[in-house]
Amino acid sequence: MMGAMMRMRRMLMGLTLAGLAVGAAGLAAVMGMAACGGGASQAPQNPAPGAAMTADTRAADEEAIRAADAAWSKAAGDKDAAKMATFYAENAVVMAPGMAAIKGRDAIQQAMTGMMQDPNFALSFTPTKIVVAKAGDQAYELGDFSMTMSDKKKKPSTLKATYVVVWGKQMDGSWKALVDSPTTTTE
Numbered sequence: 001m002m003g004a005m006m007r008m009r010r011m012l013m014g015l016t017l018a019g020l021a022v023g024a025a026g027l028a029a030v031m032g033m034a035a036c037g038g039g040a041s042q043a044p045q046n047p048a049p050g051a052a053m054t055a056d057t058r059a060a061d062e063e064a065i066r067a068a069d070a071a072w073s074k075a076a077g078d079k080d081a082a083k084m085a086t087f088y089a090e091n092a093v094v095m096a097p098g099m100a101a102i103k104g105r106d107a108i109q110q111a112m113t114g115m116m117q118d119p120n121f122a123l124s125f126t127p128t129k130i131v132v133a134k135a136g137d138q139a140y141e142l143g144d145f146s147m148t149m150s151d152k153k154k155k156p157s158t159l160k161a162t163y164v165v166v167w168g169k170q171m172d173g174s175w176k177a178l179v180d181s182p183t184t185t186t187e
Contacts, residue, residue: 061139081116125145130142140167
């Protein structure tokens with residue numbers, strides 16, 4: 001019995017060593033072919049196009065954002081809260097000094113509707129700088145705004161200051177405001 005087990009062990013060991021030798025020789029042959037350019041094709045392989053290889057659309061994107069700004073500012077001037085809300089992404093946030101953040105397009109529309117009830121309400125804004133990311137999926141905007149509301153005595157009171165908007169390109173190619181942050185900073 002002991003002799004039979006020893007023979008089986010030697011036989012398995014022999015098969016294993018033979019298999020390793022054949023495997024190593026096969027691997028060396030494949031590696032040699034690859035190093036020498038052997039194989040199905042010797043044509044250079046180009047990587048799939050990605051963000052780094054796509055066309056630079058930043059100038060066109062900036063123009064699209066400027067056009068959206070003009071229409072957005074017009075909607076504000078027309079006191080059209082529903083139209084103004086269409087320039088915000090569904091999950092947008094408005095962060096204004098001294099106020100709780102307003103989260104979501106619907107909440108933003110409700111807040112704008114309330115503000116626009118003020119008979120002295122007026123809002124206009126103009127971008128002074130727009131920077132589109134190289135990837136073409138986000139941008140930020142700096143600008144000046146003027147907003148008039150009634151003071152405690154029901155008299156018009158105007159704030160002229162700056163703002164920051166972070167834009168995101170949507171799946172349909174349009175640009176929507178992700179973050180809108182008017183400030184009290186004047187420049």
